[in-house]
Amino acid sequence: MDIFRLSLKNIIARPLSSVLSLVLLTVGVGIISLLLQVNQHVRRQMDNNLNGIDMVIGAKGSPLQLILSAVYHVDMPTGNISLAEAEKLRHHPLIASGIPLSYGDSFEGYRIVGTNHDYPKNYKAKPVSGILWKQPFDVTLGAAVAAKLQLKPGDTFTGTHGLGEGGEGHDEHPYRVVGIFGYTHSVLDNLILTSLESVWEVHDHEGEGHHAHEDGALHPEHAGEHQEEEEADREITAMLLTFRNPLGMVQLPRLVNERTSMQAAVPAYELNRLFGLMGVGIDTLNAIAMAIIAIAGLSMFISLWNSLKDRKYEMALMRTYGASRWQVVWVVLQEAVLLTWIGFICGLIFSRAGLSILSSYTQTSYHYELSGWQFLPEEWMLLLIATGIGLVAAFIPAIQTFYINISKTLADA
Amino acid sequence: MLKTKSLHFAYNPHQKFHFPDFELRHKENMLILGESGIGKTTLLHLLAGLLAPASGTVQLDGTDFSGLSSGKLDRFRGNHIGIVFQRPRFIQALTLEENLYLAQYLANKKRDDNRLSEVLKRLGIARHRKARAHRLSQGEQQRAAIALALINHPSLILADEPTSSLDDKNCSAVSELLLEQAEATAAMLVVITHDQRLKEIFHNTLELSGYNTHAPLQQAS
Numbered sequence A: 001m002d003i004f005r006l007s008l009k010n011i012i013a014r015p016l017s018s019v020l021s022l023v024l025l026t027v028g029v030g031i032i033s034l035l036l037q038v039n040q041h042v043r044r045q046m047d048n049n050l051n052g053i054d055m056v057i058g059a060k061g062s063p064l065q066l067i068l069s070a071v072y073h074v075d076m077p078t079g080n081i082s083l084a085e086a087e088k089l090r091h092h093p094l095i096a097s098g099i100p101l102s103y104g105d106s107f108e109g110y111r112i113v114g115t116n117h118d119y120p121k122n123y124k125a126k127p128v129s130g131i132l133w134k135q136p137f138d139v140t141l142g143a144a145v146a147a148k149l150q151l152k153p154g155d156t157f158t159g160t161h162g163l164g165e166g167g168e169g170h171d172e173h174p175y176r177v178v179g180i181f182g183y184t185h186s187v188l189d190n191l192i193l194t195s196l197e198s199v200w201e202v203h204d205h206e207g208e209g210h211h212a213h214e215d216g217a218l219h220p221e222h223a224g225e226h227q228e229e230e231e232a233d234r235e236i237t238a239m240l241l242t243f244r245n246p247l248g249m250v251q252l253p254r255l256v257n258e259r260t261s262m263q264a265a266v267p268a269y270e271l272n273r274l275f276g277l278m279g280v281g282i283d284t285l286n287a288i289a290m291a292i293i294a295i296a297g298l299s300m301f302i303s304l305w306n307s308l309k310d311r312k313y314e315m316a317l318m319r320t321y322g323a324s325r326w327q328v329v330w331v332v333l334q335e336a337v338l339l340t341w342i343g344f345i346c347g348l349i350f351s352r353a354g355l356s357i358l359s360s361y362t363q364t365s366y367h368y369e370l371s372g373w374q375f376l377p378e379e380w381m382l383l384l385i386a387t388g389i390g391l392v393a394a395f396i397p398a399i400q401t402f403y404i405n406i407s408k409t410l411a412d413a
Numbered sequence B: 001m002l003k004t005k006s007l008h009f010a011y012n013p014h015q016k017f018h019f020p021d022f023e024l025r026h027k028e029n030m031l032i033l034g035e036s037g038i039g040k041t042t043l044l045h046l047l048a049g050l051l052a053p054a055s056g057t058v059q060l061d062g063t064d065f066s067g068l069s070s071g072k073l074d075r076f077r078g079n080h081i082g083i084v085f086q087r088p089r090f091i092q093a094l095t096l097e098e099n100l101y102l103a104q105y106l107a108n109k110k111r112d113d114n115r116l117s118e119v120l121k122r123l124g125i126a127r128h129r130k131a132r133a134h135r136l137s138q139g140e141q142q143r144a145a146i147a148l149a150l151i152n153h154p155s156l157i158l159a160d161e162p163t164s165s166l167d168d169k170n171c172s173a174v175s176e177l178l179l180e181q182a183e184a185t186a187a188m189l190v191v192i193t194h195d196q197r198l199k200e201i202f203h204n205t206l207e208l209s210g211y212n213t214h215a216p217l218q219q220a221s
Helices: A003-013 A015-050 A063-070 A083-090 A118-122 A143-149 A196-208 A211-218 A220-233 A247-259 A267-320 A325-366 A377-402 A406-412 B040-047 B070-080 B096-106 B113-122 B138-150 B168-185 B196-200
Strands: A055-059 A095-107 A110-115 A127-130 A138-141 A175-181 A191-195 A238-243 A262-265 B002-012 B015-019 B029-033 B055-060 B081-084 B156-160 B188-193 B205-207
Touching: A003 A015, A003 A325, A015 A267, A015 A325, A015 A377, A055 A063, A055 A247, A063 A238, A063 A262, A063 A267, A083 A095, A083 A238, A083 A262, A095 A118, A095 A196, A110 A118, A110 A143, A110 A196, A138 A143, A143 A175, A191 A196, A238 A247, A247 A262, A262 A267, A267 A325, A267 A377, A267 A406, A267 B070, A325 A377, A325 B070, A406 B040, B002 B040, B015 B040, B029 B196, B040 B156, B040 B188, B070 B081, B081 B138, B096 B113, B096 B138, B113 B138, B138 B156, B138 B168, B156 B168, B168 B188, B168 B196
Parallel strands: A110 A191, A138 A175, B029 B188, B029 B205, B081 B156, B156 B188
Antiparallel strands: A055 A238, A055 A262, A095 A110, A095 A238, A127 A175, A138 A191, B002 B015, B002 B055
16 A cells, blocks of 8 residues: 555545546546647648649639638639630749649549649659559549549549539549559548549530530541630639749739739638638637636645545544655645546547547548547647646645644644 | 653643653553643653654653654654554545555555454454445444554554543453553553543553642652
């Protein structure tokens, strides 16, 4: 029977007040840890996906929506822009590169994005099996899509119109899987990539039947001319641009927004704005959680203080058995620290459980998995704070124990 | 051997005690009798090293309490002195056996199951090992308190009013028990009480009176 076990037994001997302190600690620590984990995930995911994208152009509308739809593929597109106009901007001297994106269809909730090979290159994605798309209606799948839908090279499927599940089908144009990317831990994992032509063709045919195809086949001599003509009114949904130097950041967004029918949005600005908006909520939650931890400390203090009144005699008794002042103080401190640590561990379990519930939600709606088996440096900080509060709660009772008058306590009993 | 010399203690300038010197040899017992307020408990606490005298000395087996630091005195007390309090008290969160283990641990002794079983058996409460000590019956609690005083092989057992709340039958039973257990542990026994009934059982008696707590007196016998 050492001091540690005595402290533990003392905690168990007061189940109600111990449970109250524990519940408060668990909730407080759990909320903060959950916020930390989610914040970490969102930030990392956002940064991963931003990789090399300085500016996005698309149809006029909400800049945040443009960023969310073109970079993160979580929102609806703002509309279409003319490819010719976008190409003109791409050749601006301040622009280093531009990746066109054309999307609007999906398969089983996964977005089909028409683009060129620069897009996977931007995320350093390489096919682990098969190849990149070449022909129209060839597709290369993101790793998560392939895993979830159990598709492999050679399989075919038909896309649906719109980005939700159960839209109108494009049955006459099946896609053929030619390759699968490895995991990039970016938005690419959840996309189906194909050529711009595939997307155009699906929608052209919608309006014109088989006209264009027949036309091309019947008048091969006019094909080039025809294509050029088509190029002029080809549309894309958005273009991801990289600046050649920081001057682009200063000049181009204004240029695009004032002089063209397109809209330019800078992800860095928009994300800061988004985090700023969310930040108020997160800060409030954090403050509430900290208050709960502080109340846990108060509850621990009251519990220790109350029990000490009853246990003063026990402390004196321990001294007569040969315990030193410090050993008796240690009993009180250890009780508080033990409670805090148990509460901290329960809080972490709580946050991980919350995270896995959130994860099952984000997986169905955003195809994004949150994994919580990472101990963040901020969580060490949290442990430190919780322990500090436990020690503060035990401080006054501990001092009382240290200066206990054994003789008087024993005589009064 | 227990030896006191010109022990003085003062709670405040109006409440001063002066205790007569006495000496107790190995295996000897002594009854210290006195009315309430005469300083009995004060004397017991001085003998246990729980209070420090204003002047004078207490020596147990050649160790002078005043020469020990507070921590060392705590250890010394745990190892050499067993105290039976007026009302049996225990650590409530622990069972009887855990209380005894704790006493062993705090006295820096190894966990000794044999000693524990032996003491409990001798006191007839072995079957209550796993029970919460404070839930036992009055008589069992008294025995449990004696077990706690005996567990570490003390050389001195101090008992504070062990019989004051007991009827005649139990009074003699408890005092017999104390004598017998002190004998079995080879410890000196000092019983401090106002209970005149014990006079018949102990041969060696020191009576505290208003007179002798104000001026040194030799030991009565």
